[in-house]
Amino acid sequence: MQKVTLAQPLLEWYDLHGRDLPWRRKPTPYTTLVSEIMLQQTRVEAVLPLYERFIERFPTIQDLAAASQDEVLTYWQGLGYYSRARRLHETAQIIVNDHNGLVPDDKTTLRTLPGIGEYTCGAILSMAFDQTELAIDGNLLRIGARLFLVSDPINRMQAKRKIQANFEGLLPQKRPGDFNQALMDLASRICLPRNPRCTECPLAQHCQALLGGEVAGLPKREAAKPPVKVQVELFLVESQGALLLRKRESGGFLQGMWELPWYDSESHVASTKLKVSDKHDWLSTHLAQDPLKVAKMDYVFSHRHWLMTIFHYHTDEPFQVPMEKDILYQWQPLNSLAQLALPTVFKKALRILL
Numbered sequence: 001m002q003k004v005t006l007a008q009p010l011l012e013w014y015d016l017h018g019r020d021l022p023w024r025r026k027p028t029p030y031t032t033l034v035s036e037i038m039l040q041q042t043r044v045e046a047v048l049p050l051y052e053r054f055i056e057r058f059p060t061i062q063d064l065a066a067a068s069q070d071e072v073l074t075y076w077q078g079l080g081y082y083s084r085a086r087r088l089h090e091t092a093q094i095i096v097n098d099h100n101g102l103v104p105d106d107k108t109t110l111r112t113l114p115g116i117g118e119y120t121c122g123a124i125l126s127m128a129f130d131q132t133e134l135a136i137d138g139n140l141l142r143i144g145a146r147l148f149l150v151s152d153p154i155n156r157m158q159a160k161r162k163i164q165a166n167f168e169g170l171l172p173q174k175r176p177g178d179f180n181q182a183l184m185d186l187a188s189r190i191c192l193p194r195n196p197r198c199t200e201c202p203l204a205q206h207c208q209a210l211l212g213g214e215v216a217g218l219p220k221r222e223a224a225k226p227p228v229k230v231q232v233e234l235f236l237v238e239s240q241g242a243l244l245l246r247k248r249e250s251g252g253f254l255q256g257m258w259e260l261p262w263y264d265s266e267s268h269v270a271s272t273k274l275k276v277s278d279k280h281d282w283l284s285t286h287l288a289q290d291p292l293k294v295a296k297m298d299y300v301f302s303h304r305h306w307l308m309t310i311f312h313y314h315t316d317e318p319f320q321v322p323m324e325k326d327i328l329y330q331w332q333p334l335n336s337l338a339q340l341a342l343p344t345v346f347k348k349a350l351r352i353l354l
């Protein structure tokens with residue numbers, strides 16, 4: 001397969017059919033950084049309504065670096081995977097403090113920044129700096145498995161290496177960023193996961209799966225492990241129109257997010273009426289009465305499946321919460337909850353009980 005034979009029809013197709021996306025109109029290294037981190041594990045349709053609002057509020061990397069983490073998380077609401085927002089914020093601060101506010105244009109430095117993995121690095125270098133780098137994600141793996149007839153499961157490293165090597169051999173010196181974006185558009189419009197539209201595909205003449213009649217069986221994928229089930233007890237504690245929330249500043253799941261107090265009831269000692277651990281006895285002391293309501297709810301994250309028991313308590317007076325290392329507790333007025341970046345699982349729990 002000659003470089004020119006594949007890149008040329010692909011780029012010609014892209015010039016005619018490429019998607020008009022806001023981050024493609026006047027791209028800068030900063031806007032490419034923001035859009036590519038937003039697009040990680042997220043569909044373009046979900047990013048579209050939030051990208052412009054984010055860039056309007058943080059038009060430069062300096063604006064983003066100077067903002068509080070809470071505000072960045074608030075502008076990330078609706079995108080999920082909040083750890084990306086925290087890493088983007090941290091990356092912006094590193095770029096402003098250590099790189100004179102300029103997004104690095106070399107692979108080694110870029111890869112040291114939080115949130116920038118192999119794919120995002122390739123996307124930034126090719127799209128913002130015109131470097132011949134590949135940005136390979138699950139969509140490109142799907143096209144590659146078909147185009148190059150790779151029958152190993154695409155979630156295995158062996159398949160990824162084969163597909164990457166094939167695509168790298170085809171990357172054009174001119175317009176490498178458009179080459180990557182054209183493949184992304186092809187994946188979203190033509191080479192679909194199910195029922196690919198091969199009759200409209202600009203690469204049909206080069207597609208080994210199509211030529212060999214094997215499109216329907218590709219890509220292959222090894223079954224993913226189901227999320228681990230965790231028994232969780234969640235406490236909705238209300239007092240004088242305020243709700244007890246907490247934020248864990250470092251380490252662990254949901255780091256830096258406001259959350260309702262919750263405990264993994266299997267790994268904590270179930271020694272009190274409330275089944276909170278010894279460590280959290282202060283909570284049981286303040287909530288000695290029966291709960292107003294108890295509800296059950298399931299919530300599935302990417303790797304965890306929470307089987308929740310939700311306890312709704314009311315106390316006459318907001319009680320003082322003891323200091324815990326790296327954990328901040330706060331009484332938050334109910335009418336200001338919408339301004340906080342509260343993960344969806346807690347919003348759903350609130351909807352059930354309030």
Ligand code: SF4
Nearest residue numbers: 191196198201204207
């Ligand atoms: S010909 Fe069909 S299977 Fe092959 S790359 Fe195009 S859309 Fe995908």
